Structure formats: structure tokens, C-alpha cells
Amino acid sequence: MIKKLLVANRGEIAIRIMRSAQELGIKTVAIYEETDRFSLHVMMSDEAVCIGPGPRKDYLNIEKIIHAAKEVGADAIHPGYGFLSEDPDFPEKCRKAGLIFVGPPSDIIHKMSSKVIAREIAEGVGIPLIPGTKTLPQGEEGEKMAIDFAKKYGFPIMIKAVSGGGGRGIRVVNTEKQLLSELKLAKSEARTSFGKEDIYLEKGIVKPRHVEVQILADNFGNVIHLGSRNCSIQRRHQKLVEIAPSFLPKEVDKEICEAAVRAAKLAGYKSAGTVEFLVDGDNNYYFLEVNTRIQVEHTVTEMVTGIDIVREQLRIASGEQLSIKQEDVSVRGCAIELRINAEDPKQGFLPSPGIIEVYQSPGGHGIRLDGAVYQGYEITQFYDSLIVKLTVYGFTWDEAVDRLRRALDGFNIIGVKTTIPFYRAIIKEPDFRNRNFDTTYIDNHPELLNYREKEDEMDKLARFIAELNAYGYNPYI
Amino acid sequence: MLKDKTYKEIIEYVKNFDGYLLTNNERDVSQSDFKARIMPWTTLRAAATRDMVGYFAFEVTGGASVHVDLMKKQINPFEKLRLIRKSMPNTLIQAGVRSHNLFGYRPYSENVIRKVISQFAKYVDVFRVYDFMNHIPNMKVVGEEVLKAGKVFMPSLCFGIGVDHTNEFYLSKVQEIVNLFGSDLILSIKNFSAVGTPERISDLIKVIRSEFPEIPLAYHGHNTDGNDLARMVAAIKAGVKIVEVCDHGYGSWYSQAPALSLIQLLEEYNIKPKKLNIDAIIESSEIIKLERRYYAEFESPFRGIDPLAHAHRLTGGALSMAYEQAEKLGLLSRINEIFKELSMVIMELGDIWPITPGSQILWSTAVSNILYGRYEQPSDDLKRLLMGGYGPFPFYDPPEWIYEKVFKKEIKSRSSLKKDLKSEDIKKREKEFENQLNYQPSDEDLALYLLFPRDFVEFVKFEEKFGRTWLLPPDIWFHKGRFENGKRISFLDDRGKHHWIDIISTQHFENTVKTSCLVDHHFKTYTITIKNEQKT
Numbered sequence A: 001m002i003k004k005l006l007v008a009n010r011g012e013i014a015i016r017i018m019r020s021a022q023e024l025g026i027k028t029v030a031i032y033e034e035t036d037r038f039s040l041h042v043m044m045s046d047e048a049v050c051i052g053p054g055p056r057k058d059y060l061n062i063e064k065i066i067h068a069a070k071e072v073g074a075d076a077i078h079p080g081y082g083f084l085s086e087d088p089d090f091p092e093k094c095r096k097a098g099l100i101f102v103g104p105p106s107d108i109i110h111k112m113s114s115k116v117i118a119r120e121i122a123e124g125v126g127i128p129l130i131p132g133t134k135t136l137p138q139g140e141e142g143e144k145m146a147i148d149f150a151k152k153y154g155f156p157i158m159i160k161a162v163s164g165g166g167g168r169g170i171r172v173v174n175t176e177k178q179l180l181s182e183l184k185l186a187k188s189e190a191r192t193s194f195g196k197e198d199i200y201l202e203k204g205i206v207k208p209r210h211v212e213v214q215i216l217a218d219n220f221g222n223v224i225h226l227g228s229r230n231c232s233i234q235r236r237h238q239k240l241v242e243i244a245p246s247f248l249p250k251e252v253d254k255e256i257c258e259a260a261v262r263a264a265k266l267a268g269y270k271s272a273g274t275v276e277f278l279v280d281g282d283n284n285y286y287f288l289e290v291n292t293r294i295q296v297e298h299t300v301t302e303m304v305t306g307i308d309i310v311r312e313q314l315r316i317a318s319g320e321q322l323s324i325k326q327e328d329v330s331v332r333g334c335a336i337e338l339r340i341n342a343e344d345p346k347q348g349f350l351p352s353p354g355i356i357e358v359y360q361s362p363g364g365h366g367i368r369l370d371g372a373v374y375q376g377y378e379i380t381q382f383y384d385s386l387i388v389k390l391t392v393y394g395f396t397w398d399e400a401v402d403r404l405r406r407a408l409d410g411f412n413i414i415g416v417k418t419t420i421p422f423y424r425a426i427i428k429e430p431d432f433r434n435r436n437f438d439t440t441y442i443d444n445h446p447e448l449l450n451y452r453e454k455e456d457e458m459d460k461l462a463r464f465i466a467e468l469n470a471y472g473y474n475p476y477i
Numbered sequence B: 001m002l003k004d005k006t007y008k009e010i011i012e013y014v015k016n017f018d019g020y021l022l023t024n025n026e027r028d029v030s031q032s033d034f035k036a037r038i039m040p041w042t043t044l045r046a047a048a049t050r051d052m053v054g055y056f057a058f059e060v061t062g063g064a065s066v067h068v069d070l071m072k073k074q075i076n077p078f079e080k081l082r083l084i085r086k087s088m089p090n091t092l093i094q095a096g097v098r099s100h101n102l103f104g105y106r107p108y109s110e111n112v113i114r115k116v117i118s119q120f121a122k123y124v125d126v127f128r129v130y131d132f133m134n135h136i137p138n139m140k141v142v143g144e145e146v147l148k149a150g151k152v153f154m155p156s157l158c159f160g161i162g163v164d165h166t167n168e169f170y171l172s173k174v175q176e177i178v179n180l181f182g183s184d185l186i187l188s189i190k191n192f193s194a195v196g197t198p199e200r201i202s203d204l205i206k207v208i209r210s211e212f213p214e215i216p217l218a219y220h221g222h223n224t225d226g227n228d229l230a231r232m233v234a235a236i237k238a239g240v241k242i243v244e245v246c247d248h249g250y251g252s253w254y255s256q257a258p259a260l261s262l263i264q265l266l267e268e269y270n271i272k273p274k275k276l277n278i279d280a281i282i283e284s285s286e287i288i289k290l291e292r293r294y295y296a297e298f299e300s301p302f303r304g305i306d307p308l309a310h311a312h313r314l315t316g317g318a319l320s321m322a323y324e325q326a327e328k329l330g331l332l333s334r335i336n337e338i339f340k341e342l343s344m345v346i347m348e349l350g351d352i353w354p355i356t357p358g359s360q361i362l363w364s365t366a367v368s369n370i371l372y373g374r375y376e377q378p379s380d381d382l383k384r385l386l387m388g389g390y391g392p393f394p395f396y397d398p399p400e401w402i403y404e405k406v407f408k409k410e411i412k413s414r415s416s417l418k419k420d421l422k423s424e425d426i427k428k429r430e431k432e433f434e435n436q437l438n439y440q441p442s443d444e445d446l447a448l449y450l451l452f453p454r455d456f457v458e459f460v461k462f463e464e465k466f467g468r469t470w471l472l473p474p475d476i477w478f479h480k481g482r483f484e485n486g487k488r489i490s491f492l493d494d495r496g497k498h499h500w501i502d503i504i505s506t507q508h509f510e511n512t513v514k515t516s517c518l519v520d521h522h523f524k525t526y527t528i529t530i531k532n533e534q535k536t
Helices: A013-022 A039-045 A062-072 A089-096 A107-114 A115-124 A139-154 A177-194 A248-266 A298-305 A307-315 A397-409 A420-428 A444-450 A459-472 B005-014 B024-034 B040-053 B065-071 B077-088 B110-120 B136-148 B166-182 B198-211 B228-238 B261-266 B280-297 B316-328 B330-347 B358-371 B380-387 B402-407 B428-436 B441-453 B453-466
Strands: A004-007 A027-033 A045-054 A076-078 A157-161 A170-173 A198-204 A210-219 A221-236 A238-244 A271-279 A285-291 A334-341 A357-359 A367-371 A387-394 A412-414 B021-024 B057-062 B092-099 B126-130 B152-156 B187-191 B217-221 B242-245 B488-492 B499-506 B512-519 B521-528
Touching: A004 A013, A004 A062, A004 B330, A013 A027, A013 A039, A013 A307, A013 A387, A027 A039, A027 A062, A039 A238, A045 A062, A045 B187, A062 A076, A062 A089, A062 A298, A076 A307, A107 A115, A107 A248, A107 A271, A107 A285, A107 B136, A115 A248, A139 A157, A139 A198, A139 B316, A157 A177, A157 A420, A170 A177, A210 A248, A210 A285, A221 A248, A221 A298, A238 A298, A248 A271, A248 A285, A271 A307, A298 A307, A298 A334, A298 A367, A298 A387, A307 B187, A334 A420, A357 B521, A387 B499, A397 A420, A412 B428, A412 B521, A420 A444, A420 B065, A459 B453, A459 B499, A459 B512, A459 B521, B021 B040, B021 B261, B024 B057, B024 B065, B024 B092, B024 B198, B024 B316, B040 B077, B040 B280, B057 B126, B065 B330, B065 B441, B065 B453, B077 B092, B077 B441, B110 B136, B110 B428, B110 B441, B126 B136, B126 B187, B136 B152, B136 B166, B152 B166, B152 B217, B166 B198, B187 B228, B198 B217, B198 B228, B217 B228, B228 B242, B228 B261, B242 B261, B261 B280, B316 B330, B316 B358, B330 B358, B358 B380, B380 B402, B428 B453, B441 B453
Parallel strands: A004 A027, A004 A076, A027 A045, B021 B057, B021 B242, B057 B092, B092 B126, B126 B152, B152 B187, B187 B217, B217 B242
Antiparallel strands: A157 A170, A157 A198, A210 A221, A210 A271, A221 A238, A238 A334, A271 A285, A334 A387, A357 A412, A367 A387, B488 B499, B499 B512, B512 B521
């Protein structure tokens, strides 16, 4: 078993990884940039190393991180999500430095990060693909291929960056004119964002649901799935609300879960990963992509299966077999996860940096919090604005939604704007309550932003008392 | 319970009641003696015991109170009524209405009057309606709407003394009322100025009773001159069924005389109280006595009965406001000079009744006359009065020289002055409200907005920011100075839950004050920027 683990990440995921490691008796090491020295993950670790002045560039510096691991005598590195988690160079350099990388090896990451290769693997195990092109050639040839594709499959069409991910580098076009003009922009954006301007086309699925399957694979050829998730509620391709299970018809759910396992086996996958699908209104499913990291929303799967995914990752990385077999996995109830960010939804979800003056959180049955802040912590402009990830469990969908409402009402966060009132609006919205949503949900419900922020009645009165106290008299009489 | 009966059944009950009934007029006590500042906290504290007294009605809204609720107490007048209704299920709720001027100072259009009355009628059982010109048509729309809502209509005649204030005059007014509304009503005599001898009151009541025996009578008096107990006894002996009183706990001067004093006095005349719980009267006042200290700063600078009321004839509320205004203008030492001028102005302006909004017009004219010369700086309201905007003068028109002085060459003939009030575009106002506050107003919101547009918007903004501040105890609401560290502010909410706000620390910076506190045991900190122009 790993003895000392360096977590090459920050915030809630770093803490979440440390928790599982600590439960396994593994010492934990945090890394931090100077600009992030007051982060909660630094406090929660057994040891911490400053890897540079920051912001953001040192967390992306493989050499500095490996150096830090060697310096403190760590024998493994967990990359978390984001930052270097899907950089194929990272596991390779760890291997060369004699460190265990908690995640898939470089070649797997490389294969899966190329959408084209990933599609080939999926096709190889019989997973339907969304009709699409190979990488478009340069110039007029590429434009001709795009027009021919449009004529064959019709609009809408998605233009995607080969190296894109997480919803970035995707454009939807509805006319030929738009297609030609957006091709140029998409290439330029792909070059700027991902270093390569390679793009390809896919047929757009109307009102699709985003469904994904969590898989776990060890080094002994054992691959299992932990059920499905529905991550359809997205804003600009970024997931906002994640649910487990996906609530697909039973046979469809079984089919995609088994297909995901087949794909992972064919790819020789190791560690935790996610196979993503789009499902149309008739429950036809199409392969989307594979994510080779632990995902933000893994908590919903943990809640409905009871399995600690990070613990399994650490065991696999330590060379152990999966502790569970497919038949041991059962999905019970329903879990919903939200990212509570310091953002102002009414201002286009603009980050709202500032000091968390008050932080009080809900508790009780079925509520899980993966937090990244504490009272007095300053959310800076340098990093993501996640305050806490809220995951609730309910025996039924309705119970989970009711619990979610109660949990959101139980937060008291003062000092920054948060996404809580926006989520409250979602919970009240009938389509959400009836589980009638797809990836167009947010775009089709602009009224969700018309919420009025609710302040606790007694807090308002306390504000009034502060007003009296400031003036030394009641200025309102 | 009376409130579950129809208005006709209530009137029948009053008519056949073998004895006298009391109405507690806290609204008038608050307005006359405490600048309308009695907070809902106090009213609600005494509500349960008052409800056990057996009062016919409890007047708690109307008059200036609706406006003051919004401006100075920061409570929605309808929310107040809901709270009172809940706390006093056995007592009728009464409102004082200034005829077509409603709860304001100028006439409202017919559609606004209907909207407002229909909303108040959801909570109010008895509408006591008066017109300061005693011009009965001014009551028409209000009365129609009250009767349409199935509530008790109580038209009130403003009472005065003087050569023209004869029985014949008042009888003609009662006849006008009957012609307009029929006889299913309670007629009230409104002796706001605390004038007239017991004999005069008795005589008037007897005359009205003999001419209109089917109409039960009520008497609303003030004790400004100290003689109202005697007048009430005379009224009851002459056949009045309802008289208006106060709780002796308030120790009031310019408002109604205490219930208990009246009961005791009547017993001397062998008129026994019926269906009245004396212990509850005493207990209510014990509660109120402890509350009264919160309002000391709002009492008149001159406390005590005022025999000069016979000359200046100001109603209780107007009198205490007059003192306050005179003090602000530095004219307190010249108050009697103003009172003399006021007496003259009243006579010059048709011997009308100095009660709201007339009292304000007459008083400000008197003050202006003292400060700037007689009728040199007439107010718009005075012009409206002279133009007939409040109705015709009841006895005689003001002399021509006043018109010439007030209007100079602005008018050619008096008949061109009076214009009918146009109907309000309520839909437009509703949209205007929505644009300002970003939500669609309820009917109640709209009624308040139509009454006091600017002040209601301010109130909504206040409540949005600070919540229901009326839950706070009056000693906090009227607090002076900073709170000490460790000070605990505790109170009960309207759902029966206790709350507390503990002041932890106060930090004073250049323009800001940071208050840290525990609110129901959770920590809060608020930084307030002091604005110099903050309203005071």
C-alpha cells in the first residue's frame, strides 16, 4: 500500500482525496502556491509544500510537483481533477521519477484524450457513435467535407476541437452559412485553448440527455461499473446538477453500463474513469467521450452505491485488486450533487471573490458536504470559486429533492454572492421536479434567474439593529 | 360572536342592547396623545385581555394611523389588522375614515376610494366615517362601498358650538344621511373638540332620537377640556348606545376619557355595566402602564387638560401636533397668540370644523398669518378649501377680501374654481408600481400605493431590507445611543418563537460602524456606512 501520498491539486478534491488516504493510514502531502497558502486543503493535510509563487502556473508545473514529492518522501501522486489530471506526460514523468501515479497510465490518457481514438475504441465494442467526421482537413477541402456532412445528416451540427473537453471547444451551428463562418472561429479557438487547431464535426442530437457511467478497473483485468449518472443540467456545457442514477429505462441503463465496461476493457483501462453518452428522446444512446480522471460528480455514485471510489483508486494504484466484484454493486435510492460557487448568477455567473464572513452548513440524514472553505477564508480571483459541493441522498427522487431544498435552506453564507438562490429556483421549477430535463434545460428556463434572494428574517432584523447601533438612534422614525 | 353577524344584525343588536356599549379607541389615543406612535408590540401585548373586556369595537386603524404605520412604525397596515384580528377574535375592529379624503389629506377619486375601502373591509367591521365640512355627499362613495362589503357603516357628524351649530342644522344632516344611505346604520356624534355642555349633548341626542328613533346612536368625544366623562354620562342617559373610551393605563389627556372612570361614574347614577369584564379592563391597563414609558418622548410638551380647547377647538391629535410644530418653529412661547389667530381664522373660513384635514389647513393658515401676515402666504390646501375642493361651506362663505388676497388675480369667478376629480388610471399606477419594485402588487399593495405612492414604495424597500421590525420591543425601536457589548435583545415573533440578538462588539471607523452580533446563536457582522443626509 502507498505510504505517503502527495495530492497534486487544491480545494475540495484535494481534501476529498486526503480523507480516503487518511482512512487507509496513508500520510498526505498538500502542495500549494504562495497565493493559495491559506487554503483549507493545506490545513487538512499531514504535511504541505509550497511549490511556487503562483497563481495557477505552479499547479501546472510537473517538475515542481515531482520535486516536492521527492523532497517529502512521498511514494505516490494523486492528480485529482482539472490541472494536470489528464495530461499524459504527468503519469509518465511520475513513473520515471519512481512515483506511483494514482490514475490511468499515459498511453490510456493519450488514447482517450484524442476524441478520434476514443471513438474508434467505442466503435470497436459496438457502442453507437454520433455520426461524425474525422479531423477536418485544412482549407477548402475541409469546408467541402463539412458541407457534404451537413447535407447527409442535416442540422444542427456540432463543431468540436479534437483536444477539447469539459464542454470547452464546442460550437453548435444551424445553417450552412453559420457552419462555414464558425469553422474558422472554432479552429482559431482550438489553437488558442488547446494548442492544436484540429477540429471535427458531429451530428447534433436534439434535446439530448447527458448520461455517464462510472467505471473502476484494476491492473488484473477486472473492470466494473458503478452505475450511471445524469448530468444533463448544464450551463454552457458545464455541468451544474448531477444525479445518480440516470433514471434511464432499466434495460437501456444496463446496456450502456455494460458497453462502458467493454470499452474500458478494450482500451486496457486502469483506475477510475467515466464513459459519457448522449441519449436522445427515444433512449437511443451515442458514445460521447471518456474522462480519465476522478470527476467532480463522483460523490453521487458513492452515495447510491456506498463505494468509496478514491479508496479503490488508491488500492488499485498500490497494486491491489478491486475489493468489489460487479455483483457486489447495487444502486439504491437517488443522489443529487450541486456545486455551490461564489458566483453571481444574475451577473452571468461572474465570480464573486471576497471573504467568507459567515459560513454555516446544513447537516442531518442524507447530506454530504465536500467543502473548500472556512469562515474567514478569502475566495480570491486566482482559483475556481467553489465553496462547497453539496450531495444529498434520498430513498426516492422526491425525497432527494426535498432534502436538497432543506439542505440549501440550511446554508448561511455571508460575504460573497453564491449560486444557492439559483439552485433554489431550479428545485421549485416543475420540469425539474418532474425530472423532465435535458441539456437545453437551463437555456429553456431563463426565468430561473428571476429569483429574489431570500435573507433570513432574523438576520434582517439584526441588520436593522446594526443600523440603530451605527447611528445611535432610529433614523426611520 | 358579533363579528360573525351581518351588519344588519349587529345594528339590531346595538339598537336593542339594554345598557351602554363601549368602544376602545386606541387609534385616537395614540394619535391624540402619543403622536400616533403606539407600536403594534404594545397593542398586541394588551390584545388578549382587551378582547376579554366585552368592548363593542376596537378602533385601531384609519385616521392618520395608516400613513404613520408606513412611515414611522414600518408596519404594513394590513398586516397590523391581520395580527389584531387574530389576537382579538371576539371584538369588532373599527376604522376612522375621513370621508373622501380617506386616510389622507386631500380628496381621492371615486375608483381609488372603492379600491381602498374594499381592501380594508376584509378586516374592518365598523367604518366610522366623518367629513370635516359635514358635507354628506363626500361620504357617498365610502358609505356605498362599506355597505357593499356588508360592514357596519357609522357616519359621524362633526359637532361644534356656535350660533349656526343648531339642532336644526344637525337634524338636516341626519336627514341627508338617511336619504343617501337609508337607516341601517349607526349614527355617531363626533365631539372631537371636546366642546359643549352635558346638557347640549343630551339635548342634541334627544332631538335626533325623537326624529330618527330607528337609528342607534354613538358618541365619540375627547376629554381635552376634562369634561368628557360628564358629557358621556349625559349622552348615555339621553339614549346613546355606544361611547368611545380609552384604557386608563395610558393616562391620556387629549383623547378619550378612561373606560373605568366612566363605568364607576355611571354606577353612581345606577346605570350598571352589562357584559363588561371589569377585571379585564384593569388588567389591560396594568399591561399598558408598563408600556407607556416607551412613548414618553411623544407626549405633548404641556401635559394636562386644556380648557382653551373651547376657543381653539382643535382635536386631540391636531393639538399635540400643533404643540410639536410650534416648538419646531420656535413659536412655543407664542402658542396662545396662534390659538387666538386660529379662532379668528375658523370664523373667517366659514366656522367649519377643525378636524383633519381641516385642522391642518386652519392651523397652518393661522401659523402662516402670524409669521408672514394675514393670508399673505396661502397654502395650496387653503386654496383648495376656498375653491370648494372639499365641499361647500356649511354656514356661510368666507368674505370676498380673503379670496382676493389668496387668489389675487388668478381667478375670474368662483364657479370656475371647482373641478370634479378625475378617475385614477389604476392600471397605469399598477404598472408604475411594478416598474419601481419589480413585482406585481397585490390588491392590498395597490390600495396602499394609491393612498401614499411614495411612502408605500419606501416602506416596501425598508421591509425588504430590514424585515418586520415591528417585532422588536419599543425600547429597542426608540433606543438612543449605541448598544453596550453583551446587550441581549430578545423578543417573541408572531409564530410564538423566541429570538435573541446579542451585541458582541461595535467598532467605529471613519464613516462606518461595524456591529458584530449573535443572531439566535449564529454569528453576524454588519458594516453600516453613516450617511449624513439620513432622514431623521
